[in-house]
Structures are given as C-alpha cells and as structure tokens.
Amino acid sequence: NAGVTQTPKFQVLKTGQSMTLQCAQDMNHNSMYWYRQDPGMGLRLIYYSASEGTTDKGEVPNGYNVSRLNKREFSLRLESAAPSQTSVYFCASTTDPRNVREQYFGPGTRLTVT
Amino acid sequence: GQQLNQSPQSMFIQEGEDVSMNCTSSSIFNTWLWYKQEPGEGPVLLIALYKAGELTSNGRLTAQFGITRKDSFLNISASIPSDVGIYFCAGKNYAGGTSYGKLTFGQGTILTVHP
Numbered sequence: 001n002a003g004v005t006q007t008p009k010f011q012v013l014k015t016g017q018s019m020t021l022q023c024a025q026d027m028n029h030n031s032m033y034w035y036r037q038d039p040g041m042g043l044r045l046i047y048y049s050a051s052e053g054t055t056d057k058g059e060v061p062n063g064y065n066v067s068r069l070n071k072r073e074f075s076l077r078l079e080s081a082a083p084s085q086t087s088v089y090f091c092a093s094t095t096d097p098r099n100v101r102e103q104y105f106g107p108g109t110r111l112t113v114t
Numbered sequence: 115g116q117q118l119n120q121s122p123q124s125m126f127i128q129e130g131e132d133v134s135m136n137c138t139s140s141s142i143f144n145t146w147l148w149y150k151q152e153p154g155e156g157p158v159l160l161i162a163l164y165k166a167g168e169l170t171s172n173g174r175l176t177a178q179f180g181i182t183r184k185d186s187f188l189n190i191s192a193s194i195p196s197d198v199g200i201y202f203c204a205g206k207n208y209a210g211g212t213s214y215g216k217l218t219f220g221q222g223t224i225l226t227v228h229p
Contacts, residue, residue: 043157
C-alpha cells in the first residue's frame with residue numbers, strides 16, 4: 001500500500017511554461033484535494049474533488065486546472081506558470097469527507113518558477 | 115474567507131521541556147485537527163477533536179477543543195529531538211454544500227528541540 005503518491009518530487013519551470021502535477025492514491029478513497037504550502041501561510045486549498053466525476057474550486061484556484069481522471073488519480077495543471085506559483089504542492093485524499101481523521105497527504109512536489 | 119491564527123510562529127526549546135501552542139479562529143468550527151509535518155514530508159494527523167470541551171491525548175501529546183469552538187491548543191510534554199517539525203492546526207465546519215470536507219489551516223508552529 002503506497003498511500004498517496006505524487007510526481008514529480010521536484011520541478012523547475014520558466015515563466016509561461018506549462019506542466020501537470022500527478023497524484024494517485026491506492027486506498028479506494030472517494031475525495032481528493034490539492035493544496036499549496038507557502039512559508040508562513042499554512043496549507044491553502046486549490047481545488048478538490050468530492051467524488052469521481054466532480055471538481056470544485058478551493059481558496060486559491062486562479063492559474064490552475066484539475067482533472068479527476070478516475071477514482072485513483074487527480075491531476076493539477078499549470079497552463080502558464082508564474083513566479084507566484086513557486087510553492088510546495090500537496091495532494092490529499094479521504095474516503096469520507098465527513099471523517100477528516102482519514103485525510104492522508106502525499107509527500108509533496110516542490111515547484112520553482114523562474 | 116475563514117482565518118486561523120496559530121501561535122507561536124516558532125519555538126526553540128531544550129529536550130525535556132514542555133511545549134504549548136494554540137490556534138484561534140474568527141469562525142466556529144465543529145472539528146479541530148492537529149498535524150505534524152517533518153522536513154520533506156506531507157502533514158500527518160496527530161489528534162482529532164470533535165466536541166467542544168473535548169480533551170484528547172496521544173502519548174505525550176494533549177489537545178483540547180475550546181468551549182467557544184473558536185480555539186484549540188496542543189501541548190507536548192517532555193519533548194524529545196524527534197518532536198522537531200512544523201505543527202499545524204486545522205479547522206472544519208459542516209456548512210454543507212461546497213465547503214463539505216474542506217479544511218482551513220493555521221500558519222504553522224516551527225518547533226526546534228535542542229538535545
């Protein structure tokens with residue numbers, strides 16, 4: 001059981017480039033989330049998917065798109081990267097959004113935009 | 115949006131000392147959570163609190179859900195070097211609709227323990 005996996009672990013982009021961050025979970029969880037973590041800001045929700053086939057905006061969605069490809073996978077896309085998107089990105093999942101005890105986080109993707 | 119204020123921002127303590135940190139909110143939460151994040155890893159849940167006034171322990175960790183439902187604290191007793199990390203509080207309410215299952219995180223407390 002790998003839990004929540006994220007790829008890549010590190011990425012450097014130039015301004016204007018695009019890329020997709022991948023997230024997968026093998027726990028048969030229904031809900032998946034994307035957060036960004038910036039120094040002194042805690043974790044802020046970008047997008048989430050309450051169940052397969054649905055996605056909703058979180059607190060800071062601008063500049064991002066998401067795809068819930070299937071129950072296991074939830075990807076985050078930056079269409080035109082900006083330096084303000086330099087951050088650490090975490091994916092999380094839970095089987096029941098009402099039971100936050102089961103919200104598991106991946107190891108993170110460290111993104112730098114120059 | 116909702117705001118969570120976590121303090122202190124950082125702590126430098128000696129091994130064996132007790133640690134206390136807290137979170138306050140401008141909004142009421144129905145659930146308070148405490149996470150720990152170690153370098154290069156994602157946050158890991160330490161303690162979950164579901165009722166106002168609830169006091170819960172997990173080993174040397176104790177957390178309480180404030181009576182007003184707008185605050186929570188975490189205590190660590192007899193700290194050890196492996197307690198080093200960033201501690202986050204997070205709150206959740208059941209406003210329903212699009213807020214279903216979403217957490218609001220504090221800014222984090224960076225804990226350093228000197229042997």
